[in-house]
Amino acid sequence: DIQMTQSPSLLSASVGDRVTLSCKASQNIYKYLNWYQQKLGEAPKLLIYYTNSLQTGIPSRFSGSGSGTDYTLTISSLQPEDVATYFCQQYNSWPGTFGAGTKLELK
Amino acid sequence: QVQLQQSGAELAKPGSSVKISCKASGYTFTSYYISWIKQTTGQGLEYIGYINTGSGGTNYNEKFKGKATLTVDKSSSTAFMQLSSLTPDDSAVYYCARNYYSGERGYWYFDFWGPGTMVTVSS
Numbered sequence: 362d363i364q365m366t367q368s369p370s371l372l373s374a375s376v377g378d379r380v381t382l383s384c385k386a387s388q389n390i391y392k393y394l395n396w397y398q399q400k401l402g403e404a405p406k407l408l409i410y411y412t413n414s415l416q417t418g419i420p421s422r423f424s425g426s427g428s429g430t431d432y433t434l435t436i437s438s439l440q441p442e443d444v445a446t447y448f449c450q451q452y453n454s455w456p457g458t459f460g461a462g463t464k465l466e467l468k
Numbered sequence: 469q470v471q472l473q474q475s476g477a478e479l480a481k482p483g484s485s486v487k488i489s490c491k492a493s494g495y496t497f498t499s500y501y502i503s504w505i506k507q508t509t510g511q512g513l514e515y516i517g518y519i520n521t522g523s524g525g526t527n528y529n530e531k532f533k534g535k536a537t538l539t540v541d542k543s544s545s546t547a548f549m550q551l552s553s554l555t556p557d558d559s560a561v562y563y564c565a566r567n568y569y570s571g572e573r574g575y576w577y578f579d580f581w582g583p584g585t586m587v588t589v590s591s
Binding site: 392393395397403404405406407410411414416448450452455456457458459460461462 | 512513514515517527529530531563573574575576577578579581582583584
């Protein structure tokens with residue numbers, strides 16, 4: 362299975378900060394990568410699909426980029442409601458595998 | 469609006485089985501796969517597999533073959549996952565999710581999730 366490594370595991374930032382979360386695959390996943398947000402006690406929510414496509418209804422401060430093995434989720438201006446854990450998921454090869462998540466908290 | 473309604477929490481004994489349901493509404497049920505995902509504190513999110521709601525065809529993560537069985541009842545727009553021979557390692561929250569797939573565009577994602585069903589395996 363492809364291993365997905367997310368960093369950092371915990372990130373503290375202030376409201377208004379530009380925040381960058383990283384996701385690295387153990388092999389080339391050809392941009393077949395999704396990002397999900399999970400708030401405490403809730404189900405995950407799709408943010409970004411196919412590396413950089415913003416899901417309907419998701420604020421434009423969220424964006425995704427990357428290629429090959431290295432991918433990034435960026436929040437351009439952190440808002441209090443963005444406190445959550447963020448997961449990446451590859452679907453280049455079966456089974457789709459998730460990263461362990463980055464927990465984002467307010468400083 | 470799209471909704472996935474899952475059955476309630478389960479407390480089961482080791483060696484037994486449970487069957488979780490996922491009732492879909494707000495869209496054409498057979499136009500999307502339903503996928504199942506396991507979440508634990510220790511192992512994070514693990515993809516169990518999916519069921520083609522139109523044909524009933526399934527695809528399982530090798531790790532969950534023999535553990536999970538996915539079925540569907542099109543008449544009630546409900547997907548089911550049975551977990552068998554339960555052990556404490558099966559204790560987790562299990563999510564169903566609507567699975568969008570477009571081979572032409574290279575898309576495969578879970579755009580709506582159920583609220584999760586907690587399964588606790590304990591004697």
